[in-house]
Amino acid sequence: MTRFRIFAYSGVLICGIVALAATPSSAADHIIKIGALLPISGPGSYFGAQDKQGIELALDQANKAGVGGYTFEVQYEDSSCAPLPATQAAKRLIDEYKPDVLIGEECSDATLAVMPIIEQAKIPLINAGSSSIKVTDPGNPWTFRIMPNEVMQGVDIATNAYKRLNARTAVLLHENTNAGIGNANVFADTFTKLGGKVLTDIGFGRDVNDFTAIATRIAGMGDVDVIPTYTLEGQGLKITQALMQAGVVKGGGGKAIQLGTIWLPFGFEQKAGNAAIGYIRIVQFDPTDQRPLVRDFIQAFKAKFNADPTHLNAHAYDQIMLIADVVKRGGKDPQSIRDKLAETKDVAGTTGSVEFDKSNQNVKMDTVHYMETKPDLSWVSLKWN
Amino acid sequence: MSETSHGADRRRLSGHSIVRSRHFRYLLAAAVIGLLPLVFTTSYWRTNLILCAINVMLAIGLDFVLGYAGQLNLGQSAFYGIGAYASTLLVTKLGIPFWAAFALGTVMAGAAGALLSLFAVRLRGHYLAIASLGFAVITYQILLNWISLTQGPLGIYAIPPPPPIALPWLPRIPFTNLANFFYLTASLALIVYFLLDQMLRSPIGETLAAIREDEISAASLGINAPKWKAFAFAASSAVAGAAGCFYAPFVGTLVPDAFFVTESFAILAMVIVGGMGTLIGPAFGAIFITLLPEVLRSIGDLRLILYGASVTLVVLFMPGGIMQAWRLVRQRLFFFAEESAT
Numbered sequence: 001m002t003r004f005r006i007f008a009y010s011g012v013l014i015c016g017i018v019a020l021a022a023t024p025s026s027a028a029d030h031i032i033k034i035g036a037l038l039p040i041s042g043p044g045s046y047f048g049a050q051d052k053q054g055i056e057l058a059l060d061q062a063n064k065a066g067v068g069g070y071t072f073e074v075q076y077e078d079s080s081c082a083p084l085p086a087t088q089a090a091k092r093l094i095d096e097y098k099p100d101v102l103i104g105e106e107c108s109d110a111t112l113a114v115m116p117i118i119e120q121a122k123i124p125l126i127n128a129g130s131s132s133i134k135v136t137d138p139g140n141p142w143t144f145r146i147m148p149n150e151v152m153q154g155v156d157i158a159t160n161a162y163k164r165l166n167a168r169t170a171v172l173l174h175e176n177t178n179a180g181i182g183n184a185n186v187f188a189d190t191f192t193k194l195g196g197k198v199l200t201d202i203g204f205g206r207d208v209n210d211f212t213a214i215a216t217r218i219a220g221m222g223d224v225d226v227i228p229t230y231t232l233e234g235q236g237l238k239i240t241q242a243l244m245q246a247g248v249v250k251g252g253g254g255k256a257i258q259l260g261t262i263w264l265p266f267g268f269e270q271k272a273g274n275a276a277i278g279y280i281r282i283v284q285f286d287p288t289d290q291r292p293l294v295r296d297f298i299q300a301f302k303a304k305f306n307a308d309p310t311h312l313n314a315h316a317y318d319q320i321m322l323i324a325d326v327v328k329r330g331g332k333d334p335q336s337i338r339d340k341l342a343e344t345k346d347v348a349g350t351t352g353s354v355e356f357d358k359s360n361q362n363v364k365m366d367t368v369h370y371m372e373t374k375p376d377l378s379w380v381s382l383k384w385n
Numbered sequence: 386m387s388e389t390s391h392g393a394d395r396r397r398l399s400g401h402s403i404v405r406s407r408h409f410r411y412l413l414a415a416a417v418i419g420l421l422p423l424v425f426t427t428s429y430w431r432t433n434l435i436l437c438a439i440n441v442m443l444a445i446g447l448d449f450v451l452g453y454a455g456q457l458n459l460g461q462s463a464f465y466g467i468g469a470y471a472s473t474l475l476v477t478k479l480g481i482p483f484w485a486a487f488a489l490g491t492v493m494a495g496a497a498g499a500l501l502s503l504f505a506v507r508l509r510g511h512y513l514a515i516a517s518l519g520f521a522v523i524t525y526q527i528l529l530n531w532i533s534l535t536q537g538p539l540g541i542y543a544i545p546p547p548p549p550i551a552l553p554w555l556p557r558i559p560f561t562n563l564a565n566f567f568y569l570t571a572s573l574a575l576i577v578y579f580l581l582d583q584m585l586r587s588p589i590g591e592t593l594a595a596i597r598e599d600e601i602s603a604a605s606l607g608i609n610a611p612k613w614k615a616f617a618f619a620a621s622s623a624v625a626g627a628a629g630c631f632y633a634p635f636v637g638t639l640v641p642d643a644f645f646v647t648e649s650f651a652i653l654a655m656v657i658v659g660g661m662g663t664l665i666g667p668a669f670g671a672i673f674i675t676l677l678p679e680v681l682r683s684i685g686d687l688r689l690i691l692y693g694a695s696v697t698l699v700v701l702f703m704p705g706g707i708m709q710a711w712r713l714v715r716q717r718l719f720f721f722a723e724e725s726a727t
Contacts (some may be wrong), residue, residue, distance in 0.1 A: 083638040095427035113638040176538040
């Protein structure tokens with residue numbers, strides 16, 4: 001076969017697959033269309049994979065009997081945790097899928113880039129993964145965040161470090177992103193005001209793969225009580241293991257405690273091994289929570305996916321269930337869904353409860369759960385909130 | 386050969402020469418640019434069109450230094466970023482009008498290219514690639530870490546589009562309208578294409594080709610290779626900088642990650658997939674590389690696999706890129722036409 005023919009046949013095959021996949025499904029009435037902007041490719045793709053599981057479970061449950069005569073449908077778009085792909089994905093969803101409501105993105109840079117587009121399109125966006133304060137301050141009337149922002153998390157974790165762990169010295173490690181810098185700054189401000197001392201603040205790009213030099217530098221700083229760390233899972237694992245090898249953290253025979261926020265998924269401990277011993281971090285979801293809502297969610301998740309749910313599964317599930325609650329309260333199009341979202345008060349979710357303030361930020365601190373990794377790599381919920 | 390077939394040949398040749406005429410091609414390109422936003426009416430597709438126009442500039446700019454002067458420059462992302470940041474900071478921090486900032490951003494990127502060329506002209510092949518890659522890494526780190534100037538990873542948000550322009554006998558043209566923004570970027574891409582094309586058809590093109598083929602022989606003909614390579618670097622960088630000036634107001638957000646070194650490889654892919662050493666090839670390569678992942682969005686998770694497979698297929702079976710494929714198709718069509726005529 002000539003090169004020309006191979007090339008031509010390959011082209012025809014690819015076009016065929018695209019054409020088949022692009023064939024629109026038949027539309028139905030009384031459907032709430034949800035557009036999901038998720039990082040399905042790139043370093044944040046673990047967010048997207050786990051979010052999808054939570055969304056699919058929530059759809060199964062919400063669509064079983066419907067809500068007020070409505071069922072729910074989700075269209076996913078890969079927004080890749082970055083501004084340009086996120087804006088392209090958002091425009092595609094808005095123009096071609098015409099959603100009633102959007103959920104996502106996980107990364108703050110991407111969410112911030114998408115916000116002007118959804119404001120112009122007047123479609124509400126529910127966010128559960130971006131911690132940058134700028135998402136809701138100043139924010140816009142169409143963006144709602146159900147997770148605690150960087151200030152809520154940073155103030156809380158710094159206060160707990162100082163008061164509960166008696167930490168007096170800290171080294172800050174963070175990726176050089178909006179969320180990384182924002183979280184680190186809030187921790188530093190609060191910790192310093194309380195009387196603690198930040199020995200150094202180390203930022204790095206997402207392209208850094210070897211943290212040996214940074215860990216060695218920290219090892220040479222003497223007594224370090226806590227190391228708040230703000231990175232995605234891939235770099236988080238490498239940092240934790242480098243800190244163990246340098247003998248800085250408990251897993252490596254040191255005394256420093258690594259602190260983290262909601263960026264790391266469950267299962268991090270198993271991947272990090274002994275390096276994770278003593279790691280204390282905020283999670284959005286506490287699987288030991290005894291509320292029936294949480295027990296039912298865990299049971300249903302295990303039945304569907306044969307695995308324990310993570311906080312990412314839980315917050316994605318909560319996003320869909322919040323939309324279902326809004327529809328139950330009369331939301332049926334973008335404007336009414338936005339208005340009902342703004343009125344949300346004490347709606348229970350698996351991660352905690354939801355009540356928005358005037359900037360559309362969830363003010364409930366019961367979404368902040370602390371967990372500590374034990375020597376056998378299990379973890380315990382610290383019940384600090 | 387009979388009189389009739391001579392006549393048919395003449396008619397075919399005269400039709401062929403019109404199609405091959407440069408004026409006809411520019412008119413055709415202008416007509417296509419004019420029609421595209423009328424065909425693609427959603428903001429999503431118009432966004433993709435704008436991105437295509439920006440990427441065409443990046444690709445033909447790189448092709449000028451790589452395909453014609455033979456210099457493997459992997460620092461194009463840096464010049465793209467310098468143009469984007471320089472123009473945005475001039476507008477947001479100093480209040481300079483957009484069009485002046487555009488001119489200055491372009492000049493600054495060109496000057497950065499000239500600066501790199503001071504070292505780069507002494508290097509060839511892999512060494513030049515590594516040096517230019519190093520320049521891209523340094524520039525990225527400066528954009529990321531000079532937070533007091535660039536905002537670094539905190540990013541610059543809510544960057545306004547270029548201000549409306551008023552042309553004689555026409556209403557004001559606002560660039561908040563994506564169709565107008567496309568006309569602006571695509572017109573600029575066409576002008577850049579025209580200028581590079583003119584240069585390459587002048588003795589400059591022959592000079593660059595001589596340097597590309599054999600620098601020592603070129604020197605024996607009296608060609609000052611370092612000077613012309615520096616010129617090619619500066620011109621190529623200025624084009625990338627001009628593209629960058631439109632990136633920021635287009636996306637509305639500026640973060641250093643947009644100019645990470647991988648962007649250089651994406652631009653290189655556009656040139657190779659299109660067909661290095663032809664201006665039109667990289668222009669089509671840019672359109673192909675920009676649109677393919679978007680067209681494939683409808684197939685969901687398999688999108689990136691198919692995207693990678695498609696690009697690999699092109700490189701594997703058509704090393705000369707889209708232009709080689711086109712020449713092959715044209716040959717076949719010509720062959721079939723000849724066959725049916727006889």
